[in-house]
Amino acid sequence: MPESIEARRARRKREAVRGVVLFGLLQLACAVCFASLCFIPGLPGWAVVLFAVLALLCAAPLAFSLVTLKQRFREIEGGELDAAAEY
DSSP states (O other): OOOOHHHHHHHHHHHHHHHHHHHHHHHHHHHHHHHHHTTOTTOOHHHHHHHHHHHHHHHTHHHHHHHHHHHHHHHHHHTHHHHHHTO
16 A cells, blocks of 8 residues: 555654754764863863864754754655655
8 A cells, every 4th residue: 555645754754853863963972072082181282172173063063954954844845755756
């Protein structure tokens, strides 16, 4: 039995959210690791700055991933994938 359009859209939305959540968790884990390296006693100042910058660079894409998820939802609601699947 073919999957209904609404069920297919709901599945695609869940997959999109799952992807963004997994990406976010990975980026957040990297940011936490780099940030925790800043607290090593006796670490030179340049290394603390380096680890802090790396932590920020890992956390920065999280905001962009939410924008991308919003755009992906619009594509799913607009039926672009359904129209492309017909070709």
